[in-house]
Amino acid sequence: MSFDEKIAALIQRIPKLIEHLQTEEATKNALVMPFISALGYDVFNPQEVVPEFTADVGVKKGEKVDYAVMRNAEVIFLIECKKVGVDLSHAEMSQLFRYFAVTKARIAILTNGVQYHFFSDLESPNKMDTKPFLELDLNDPRLPALEEVKKLAKEDFDLEQILSTASELKYNSAIKKILTGQYDSPDEEFVRFFFVRTNLGSKFTATAKEQFTPIVAKAFQQFINEKITDRLRSALQSEVKPIIEEEKLVPEELKSDILTTEEELEGFRIVRAVISKVVAPERVIYRDTKTYMGILLDDNNRKPICRLWFNSKQKYLGLFDSSKNEVKIAIDTLTDIYKHSDQLIATTQSYETQK
Structure with missing residues (x-):
């Protein structure tokens, strides 16, 4: 089976499995190992996938990261797992940070079995970034994200190609999060931008901010809704x-x-x-x-x-x-x-x- 077929099968199983996954270990067995397998790595071959990978870090002895994926006896990426349902944006990542610095891995993955956050060292060499360059949610899989993840597959693994697009992906994700935040609650700077563009020569006072903020919020939301409506209308008019x-x-x-x-x-x-x-x-x-x-x-x-x-x-x-x-x-x-x-x-x- 191809990567697409294996991921599709995993996505189909997730809703049926989630309520039965009460521990981190259950999450790893039911969701994370099939994900690694979908990438083409043999989870039962320690030359390809090392569970409970250990590498002493300074005074920290015997700490483990959940999985190290290997290629030619070198670590190519690390995976730290949390129980399904854990909010990855607030999850503990100290072990990933330490292991990233002492191995040759340039990719680190934090996952709860459904959401996957991918990290590299774009900001400072050999130091894992605090923000992911790519996020994948198997509850809402997007093709661009799946295509990037596929580059980690055993047969297609190309570190340079992955890293060449990582920076763009990181900023792309950050921009979309900013837009989402502004959609929900536009901040002063966002409101000021539209006020200045639509009220040439007028000063952006506290009163103007108070009056213009709900106008900007409503206009932004209507704009998005109209785009969605256009898409739906196109679908409904299909033959x-x-x-x-x-x-x-x-x-x-x-x-x-x-x-x-x-x-x-x-x-x-x-x-x-x-x-x-x-x-x-x-x-x-x-x-x-x-x-x-x-x-x-x-x-x-x-x-x-x-x-x-x-x-x-x-x-x-x-x-x-x-x-x-x-x-x-x-x-x-x-x-x-x-x-x-x-x-x-x-x-x-x-x-x-x-x-």
Whole structure:
């Protein structure tokens, strides 16, 4: 199985497991070890993954970090685990800091099994930063974050490539957090910026601040809401049309015009991983056309699972109802496919029931 398929399977399991994970050890066994395994490392091979890794640090003797992932007998990244549900922004990281300084690792990961924070030494060489350059939440997986995490995989591990984008990722994350804070409660500097731009020549007094702050907050929130509404409207205006029972075969002379993109293949792997809960993965087949990729059960046109409409700027996921009518849903990232797992599974199961 690929990284995408393994992560998809793990994401599917999380809601069922969380309430049963009462300890840090349970979190490690149920969530963290499968995550390491998804990256391609053998968690049972001490040459690749060392649990309870020990390296004496100054006067601190016998302290351990939960996992050290190895390559050519050197530590390439460290993992410190907390119990599921622990707020990582306030979690103790002293061991990670110390171990980062005494190993050759340039990457350190703090996790509670669901959220993962990735650290490096961007600010000062060989000293772990206090803020992560990347955050991944498996309850809300975003494709850009998953793509960056994939660079840590055993087959694709490229430290220089990871570090080359780490600084940009760190600032990108910080900017989004600032915008989130301003959305919830705009501060004086933020309000002043808009006051000055819209009231040329006027002084930003205490009275102006008091009057203008709720105006800025409301305008900012309306702006975001309007953007969301535009997205939803686009989805609702998507075509609804019945599926053709038998699709015409593509003539040989036209097949050269069909380009199957890596993005389409990624989408296919996610769909296959989602419905592997109810059918064997090898029964899920794709057929690509000029305009969309069709995903079928048993390579049968009468058993459509979904369609991937990825050949335009706005991507759509085509889902089928019980009458095999297709509804195209606008999606922003490939991970949005996970949001429709229940319908994908229901559609697949309906064909099994017909047997």
